[in-house]
Amino acid sequence: MRPVTYRKYEMTHKQLAMLAPDLMLRDLTRLTYQQLLNDYAETHERQTTMDFHRHLKSSLLDALEEGLIARDPTRKAIIKGTAHQQHKIKYLHQYELQALLNELELEGEVNWDYFILLIAKTGLRFAEALGVTPNSFDFAHQMLTIDKTWDYKSKIGGFAPTKNESSVRKIPLDWQTVIQFSQLTKHLPSDQPIFVKGQVYNDTVNHYLERLCKHAQVPIISVHGLRHTHASLLLYAGVSIASVARRLGHSNMTTTQQTYIHIIQELENQDNDKVMKHLASLI
Structure with a gap:
């Protein structure tokens, strides 16, 4: 366990x-x-x-x-609960993300700016991004393999399995990201995490990202919000739900649909307008 x-x-x-x-x-x-x-x-x-x-x-x-009790007290138990709170996900629009990325210092050695860039470009989970090592990259084929995470919640740390089997995946990278990370990882140990230097705290990175958001004058989001931003921009760009689900490492498309239902509904409304315009032209 x-x-x-x-x-x-x-x-x-x-x-x-x-x-x-x-x-x-x-x-x-x-x-x-x-x-x-x-x-x-x-x-x-x-x-x-x-x-x-x-x-x-x-x-x-x-x-x-074990014979400690005579009957199953959980039989036919009725499960109740408070009303489900629909939390609207926080993400940046494309021009806001660009403003944030313009604030990043991407010169020299490894820093949290590169970490933020990687998640914005790939939609990785926090622990997945921490688990990335230089040999996770296949620069020749512009691919990033996600097959492990970093157990940042433990004081001991160390590599850990992905969230589920679907989280093991290969993510295509754009050529700019390939160039940036090929230079960054050139002299780093191939099997060691790029961004882990001692104990890592989620709050530390979130606070740093908050300062960047304020400086860029965009809505404040968390590191997980970068993952939502990545997925949202792909959906708005017309990428299929199936492709977004695979890229995020969701176990099924239902998870993706439920998470981004408001975006999907907005896109469906736009599609309905396109359908009506097309049908109206068939006279």
Whole structure:
């Protein structure tokens, strides 16, 4: 189990101790378990409540198998939750992104400016970009291979697997990016992460990006917002959802559609106008 996954189980345990500090295993019934879920659901969305339920259910089924309890208290449990909050993604328009990129200092050695540039050009996740090494690049074929991440949340650090199998991918690069990174990585160790120098914090890079956004006089976004910006610009440019999903490393197109639904709907409206104009011309 990865440390980040283990921490999720620790959080479930912490929530359980807060909600039912005096509940004994022998007193757990379908009624008391349902009440526990209902209490949790009062302050959490349904999907989060479902994850909480799955963690508890797996341990309780083990308890049932070991003979510690006589019946499965999770049977026919009803999963509730607060209304889903539709968070509008933050991204930059093309002219805003260009203004931000104009602020980058891309001369000399490795810095966070190159890191920001790489994510803006590829749509990588934060941990994926940290895991990039010089041998991740195939400059001859203008390709970047993503097959690992960097565990920046751990004090130990080190390479880690990608988020899922679909996250392992090859991303085509434009010739400008190829030239910039071929020069940058020329004398760096081929199998070591380019941007990792000791402990890396997401907040550190986000604060630096915030200062750049203010200086460029564009909306403030996070590093993850650069990933959204990359995807949004591709969609507006007419790139198919399937291609964007592969480039982002989404496990399926549904994830891409749900994340960028407002952009897709806007493009569909534009397409409807084009369809009507075309049909009107067929007289």
